[in-house]
Amino acid sequence: MIILGVDPGLTRCGVGVIEAGAHRRLSFIHVDVVRSSPDMSQDLRLLAIYNGLVAKIERFAPDAVSIERVFAQSNRNTVLGTAQAAGLAMLAAAQRTIPVALHTPTEAKLAITGNGQAQKVQVERMVTRILGLNTMPTPADAADALALAICHALRPAGALQGGEREQHLTAAQRQWAQAAQHATRRRGADRGM
Template identity: 85%
Template sequence: MIILGVDPGLTRCGVGVIEAGAARRLSFIHVDVVRSEPTLSQDLRLMAIYEGLAAKMDRFSPDAVSIERVFAQSNRNTVLGTAQAAGMGMLAAAQRGIPVALHTPTEAKLAITGNGQAEKIQVERMVMRFLNLNTIPTPADAADALALAICHALRPAGALQGGEREEHLTAAQRQWAQASQQAKNRHGVDRGM
């Protein structure tokens, strides 16, 4: 199974591609960063991210795409750009019929290191170990994208296509889904919390 991981970002969007074989044997295929020029308007930056991710999907034909689930951050502009970049990845995958999974940073850390609160350097070292790499991939967005792909290989929960199955969700994901459903029921529409 070929898995393409995406660490979304509006300026730098990490892309990591791995192959997950039998007995959870993982192989490195590709790592890169899709960039957008900060001087461009938001719509053109998103188009650059979309086109870059679409090109990677066309090149590597992944069986699944694993994208970091965006949570609120203190910087509103950062979280909006990150969420929009994640949406570009979801759109590119959906157009190609590729199943998408969303994983939180905590899920990725837990899957890779056994500790959901692991430091970034611990995750990077485990990425090196899982993929038999001699150096930590740079920049950090690239290493994070590989971590998301590895996370999906080890814990393939969070799939969106066909709906998320409750038994594959983490406690936090279940709470979010329940709160979202309650809001939808109260207001008759999905207001996205």
């Protein structure tokens, strides 16, 4: 199963691609950043990001696209551009009937390091280790996109459905499931989004 992770942004939009094989074995395929220049008008910036994302999706033909969930409480200076870039990634996937998953930064950190509040460098180190790489993936900030793809691959079964399966989860998985449910409740509060 090929998973394409997207760390959305209008100036820099991270893209990370992994393969999830049997026994949760994960392999690195690709990492890159799609860019648009702040000197361009906003419509042309969105077009550049969209075209860049479409090119990646068509090249790697992912089975799922995992995108960071954007919250209105995020950095006011960039939140709208970030939300728009995330929207373009969702559109590009939906146009190709590729399933889309949204994961919060906390979910991604928890899935990868076991700590939802992990530092950026911890996440980068674990991404490097999980994918069996000799060096940290570059550009460094695109590691977030790989983290989103890994998070989707490692998500505990039933995490988003809740219910009986939870009693069979490990402590880390339960913590993960609670974070996912918390995010679902926040999403419910974000009506119209």
